[in-house]
Amino acid sequence: MACFLVSAAEAVVTTVAAKVVEKREKEQPELEISFDGAKTESVARIPFSRKLKWLSRMLWGGSVLLMFEHIWHGEVIPFFPFLSAMADPEDAAAMFHEMATVGVAMAALVTLVWLCVVLVTALIEKRAVKEAKELAASKK
């Protein structure tokens, strides 16, 4: 009915948060890491603002595509109140219930998957830093 609105609201929050974090963030120090054991390259850690953008892209993308599905099914209409369920109080109650259950679950799953991606990225970065330190020590 309007479950995508929960994810869209979270997308607004994460987009603003990413902008704020990006402004406050300092440039990450570069690290020298080895990809094939011999050749080295300078890389920087992924800033948190960029990781937040991953979440907002998933939430925006999902919300827009789901909104299209709701237009397809006639649940989103091009005139006020824009949601067909709002015309009837009983339908409106069902819509709010769906938002509280399906909508919240959708936003929670997307956030959970994003947290897993961030965790895996942090592990890869940690391993790269360790390799960089070993490489620097072997060069001395």
Added chain:
Amino acid sequence: MTLLVSVFAAVICTVIWYKKAPKSEMMVGVLCWMYWGASLMWLIDAVFEYAELGAEYFTPAPADMLNDLFLGLSVVALGLVIWLVILLIKDPRGVIKEAIFKKKGK
């Protein structure tokens, strides 16, 4: 069916992104996040529907299946259009800029 189509789109985009990484000239990453986001949301939709319908969820009527397939393909097309608009606006290869300045220069 819509979930299945969006998952296939997400997987294909991720494979294309991985093949071209770390280069991101075509901004395929945008498509990946978009389709994965939608797939996760439809997965939740499917779980709730399964909880309501039970095994019946896996045996939809042919007409419903066709409609869902049509919807899934339309969703993929909309995603591609959104990606194309973002790509042309951000213009990471500077193609649009070059075309405009060349025209102005003539």
